[in-house]
Amino acid sequence: MPAESTSPRRDTIRFMLDGELHEIRDVDPTRTVLQYLREDLRRTGPKEGCAEGDCGACTVALAELNPDGDDLEVRAVNACIQFLPTLDGKELITVESLSVDGLHPVQRAMVDEHASQCGFCTPGFVMSLFALYKTNAAPTRIEIDDALAGNLCRCTGYRPIIEAARSMYAEEGGDWLRQSCTKQQPPADRVQRLRALADDAMLVLSSSGRKFFAPTSVEELCQVLAENADATLLAGGTDVGLWVTKRHAELDCVIYVGNVAELSRLTVTDDHVEIGATVTLTDAMPALIEHYPALEELLLRYASPPIRNAATLGGNVANGSPIGDSMAPLMVLDATLLLRSRSGVREVALDAFYHDYMVNDLKEGEFLEAIRIPRLSQQDELRTYKISKRFDQDISALCAAFRLRVEDDTVVDARVAFGGMAATVKRAKNCEAALVGQPWTLATLELAMQALDVDFEPISDMRATADYRLRVAKNLLKRLYIERAGKLPQSVYAYGRQA
Numbered sequence: 001m002p003a004e005s006t007s008p009r010r011d012t013i014r015f016m017l018d019g020e021l022h023e024i025r026d027v028d029p030t031r032t033v034l035q036y037l038r039e040d041l042r043r044t045g046p047k048e049g050c051a052e053g054d055c056g057a058c059t060v061a062l063a064e065l066n067p068d069g070d071d072l073e074v075r076a077v078n079a080c081i082q083f084l085p086t087l088d089g090k091e092l093i094t095v096e097s098l099s100v101d102g103l104h105p106v107q108r109a110m111v112d113e114h115a116s117q118c119g120f121c122t123p124g125f126v127m128s129l130f131a132l133y134k135t136n137a138a139p140t141r142i143e144i145d146d147a148l149a150g151n152l153c154r155c156t157g158y159r160p161i162i163e164a165a166r167s168m169y170a171e172e173g174g175d176w177l178r179q180s181c182t183k184q185q186p187p188a189d190r191v192q193r194l195r196a197l198a199d200d201a202m203l204v205l206s207s208s209g210r211k212f213f214a215p216t217s218v219e220e221l222c223q224v225l226a227e228n229a230d231a232t233l234l235a236g237g238t239d240v241g242l243w244v245t246k247r248h249a250e251l252d253c254v255i256y257v258g259n260v261a262e263l264s265r266l267t268v269t270d271d272h273v274e275i276g277a278t279v280t281l282t283d284a285m286p287a288l289i290e291h292y293p294a295l296e297e298l299l300l301r302y303a304s305p306p307i308r309n310a311a312t313l314g315g316n317v318a319n320g321s322p323i324g325d326s327m328a329p330l331m332v333l334d335a336t337l338l339l340r341s342r343s344g345v346r347e348v349a350l351d352a353f354y355h356d357y358m359v360n361d362l363k364e365g366e367f368l369e370a371i372r373i374p375r376l377s378q379q380d381e382l383r384t385y386k387i388s389k390r391f392d393q394d395i396s397a398l399c400a401a402f403r404l405r406v407e408d409d410t411v412v413d414a415r416v417a418f419g420g421m422a423a424t425v426k427r428a429k430n431c432e433a434a435l436v437g438q439p440w441t442l443a444t445l446e447l448a449m450q451a452l453d454v455d456f457e458p459i460s461d462m463r464a465t466a467d468y469r470l471r472v473a474k475n476l477l478k479r480l481y482i483e484r485a486g487k488l489p490q491s492v493y494a495y496g497r498q499a
């Protein structure tokens with residue numbers, strides 16, 4: 001038996017709401033923030049529509065200390081899938097928080113633009129717009145669309161809501177909540193209150209037969225995981241939260257990795273970009289887009305800002321869904337995973353990580369520490385394509401990634417990977433073999449397309465039929481050929497979305 005961890009512990013969740021400290025003990029650690037707000041506090045502004053992060057009716061904002069600890073960062077999240085203990089050390093802002101002194105500028109703009117009818121979706125839209133107001137001084141149409149990608153409205157129509165997003169800056173002023181990011185000063189009182197909550201103690205809860213641990217260092221995480229081999233690791237909770245709200249899973253022991261300082265690092269060297277397991281997609285996106293510009297559209301179409309503000313790249317990879325969006329591009333980039341346990345760290349190629357449907361190479365007591373992605377050389381081209389029924393906030397029927405090196409019209413290197421075509425995201429090695437060493441011609445492409453019949457036997461499900469998947473996979477290869485010939489723009493954004 002390993003020795004019990006002796007690091008400092010705390011048994012109370014502490015967070016701020018409307019200037020008041022909330023301290024909670026003896027709570028089911030898988031109780032959601034939305035359940036707490038609506039059922040315990042009777043704070044019913046945030047609504048429950050889907051309970052799975054899709055509709056945005058439950059959107060709230062979280063304010064956290066910035067890395068320097070001298071200002072706050074505000075982000076929207078979906079309260080319906082966030083577990084209550086993950087609020088520890090943060091300030092929670094709900095739609096009720098905004099209207100203490102009359103309507104907030106965002107709410108005023110929604111009223112003035114007639115942007116609400118039944119009103120069920122409205123608190124969620126207000127909170128997504130509030131997060132935009134606090135982070136973007138002059139959003140473009142694409143940025144407004146993106147900010148609202150996780151909010152559904154079924155009766156007003158989006159035009160007046162978009163108008164509200166444009167006009168909400170007109171009336172700003174007053175306290176920090178009412179100041180947009182152009183005028184706001186760091187709110188000393190709020191910063192001070194969150195600083196007072198920051199400590200190195202591990203939050204440990206035990207209630208309703210369930211345990212929850214939030215270690216603060218890699219060493220503690222190794223120890224707690226060794227002591228609780230059956231625990232569920234929790235990062236952003238955008239997969240795990242749904243196991244509870246939709247599948248009604250009973251999670252007896254949860255280890256939250258979000259407080260482990262070493263896992264939140266993002267480093268860029270001459271050789272690679274390394275993304276710690278708890279870096280959210282929102283935080284990873286700037287570096288990923290800078291070093292792999294072909295990922296921009298895929299990342300913008302990855303869920304919505306409230307999901308990306310919580311979700312991690314590490315959670316996507318560790319979850320290993322065959323329709324996860326990050327793995328095909330990471331595979332063609334030859335990414336590796338740093339897996340840590342008490343015995344040390346080992347590095348495994350992502351390509352070798354998945355054994356079968358939702359079965360991966362993680363051993364008992366091991367967790368994902370970071371994803372290491374080799375830098376793209378100037379001779380290599382990267383392309384990615386996401387095929388889904390809806391442009392924004394939709395799960396892929398198919399996700400494709402290609403990395404090519406073509407010299408003197410001959411393919412000298414090729415990596416091809418697909419999500420949605422097999423039980424795991426997988427490289428298409430027969431297709432790659434049909435390309436390498438061959439002239440870059442339509443005839444070669446047609447042989448590579450045929451090779452996909454050998455690489456994959458996709459299934460039919462509610463997202464697409466097997467036949468559709470195979471046909472689209474082949475057509476994406478052809479599209480790549482046509483794009484490289486300069487006959488098609490690379491980004492769907494080029495097809496008529498307004499800037």
Ligand SMILES: Cc1cc2nc3c(=O)[nH]c(=O)nc-3n(C[C@H](O)[C@H](O)[C@H](O)COP(=O)(O)OP(=O)(O)OC[C@H]3O[C@@H](n4cnc5c(N)ncnc54)[C@H](O)[C@@H]3O)c2cc1C
Nearest residue numbers: 053233235236237238239240303312315316318324325368
């Ligand atoms: C509305 C909605 C839209 C979505 N859209 C997309 C989309 O467009 N594309 C897409 O690919 N996915 C999408 N997802 C799925 C989900 O957001 C992603 O898979 C996300 O990246 C998971 O990250 P997380 O941090 O939330 O993981 P969590 O839910 O916290 O964990 C996911 C899995 O990873 C494990 N895990 C987490 N951290 C570690 C670690 N450090 N070591 C070992 N195991 C770990 C957990 O135990 C769990 O098995 C969507 C989800 C929702 C709810």
Ligand code: FES
Nearest residue numbers: 049050051056080
């Ligand atoms: S209730 Fe639909 S996103 Fe939370």
Ligand code: FES
Nearest residue numbers: 117118119153154
């Ligand atoms: S106003 Fe009714 S759903 Fe949006």
